[in-house]
Amino acid sequence: MSKRKSQRTRRLLARQRAIERELRKSGRCALNDSVEARASGIHGHGVFAITPIPRGAEIIEYIGEKISKAEATRRQQTHGVYIFILNTRVDVDGATGGNGAHLINHGCGPNAEAMIDENRIVICALRRIRPGDEITYDYGFDTEDHEDHRCRCGAPACIGFIVAKRHRKRLAARIQAGR
Ligand SMILES: C[S@@+](CC[C@H](N)C(=O)[O-])C[C@H]1O[C@@H](n2cnc3c(N)ncnc32)[C@H](O)[C@@H]1O
Ligand SMILES: [Zn+2]
Numbered sequence: 001m002s003k004r005k006s007q008r009t010r011r012l013l014a015r016q017r018a019i020e021r022e023l024r025k026s027g028r029c030a031l032n033d034s035v036e037a038r039a040s041g042i043h044g045h046g047v048f049a050i051t052p053i054p055r056g057a058e059i060i061e062y063i064g065e066k067i068s069k070a071e072a073t074r075r076q077q078t079h080g081v082y083i084f085i086l087n088t089r090v091d092v093d094g095a096t097g098g099n100g101a102h103l104i105n106h107g108c109g110p111n112a113e114a115m116i117d118e119n120r121i122v123i124c125a126l127r128r129i130r131p132g133d134e135i136t137y138d139y140g141f142d143t144e145d146h147e148d149h150r151c152r153c154g155a156p157a158c159i160g161f162i163v164a165k166r167h168r169k170r171l172a173a174r175i176q177a178g179r
Helices: 003-026 069-082 165-176
Strands: 028-030 035-039 045-049 058-061 065-068 083-085 090-093 112-117 120-125
Touching: 003 028, 003 035, 065 069, 069 083, 069 090
Parallel strands: none
Antiparallel strands: 028 035, 035 045, 058 120, 065 090, 083 090, 112 120
């Protein structure tokens, strides 16, 4: 690891520890000029707008340690929920050296989306977001083991499970039919 890279890693780890400390101390922590992390009615901590965010704006980058698929499998047991697939070779562990973006909850009527731009994962506003609104994006889960992922987002489109929009109609019909 180059000196420059290790300095960056140390800085990111220190920033993450500071976010965790601040959350424990005061229950909230600004992640950048637009959003803060605090308790969510959906689950645990969430990320909320603190200023108006225009449609299309980049809200926050999903930062974390870049790890191999093998390492991601090893970390699955401890904190797999914070691991984001970047591409076919690399995953991003938002719980290690992250900036708090890993605390964004899933929503079935989301106001944001996660986009891959070159080698960055960016969370962008799908519509105008008001201060106080919780930031959510569609996690894009498939229907395998859907019962392990109950959804409490409360959106009108929610079918009670965290699954990608494209699967929701079919899964709702399956549940209705008792299959
Ligand atoms: C990346 S974390 C999001 C941050 C999480 N709220 C926390 O405090 O650690 C993903 C986990 O949060 C929970 N979660 C996220 N969105 C949810 C939702 N819409 N309904 C219920 N739980 C949700 C699930 O346990 C999921 O595995
Ligand atoms: Zn939902």
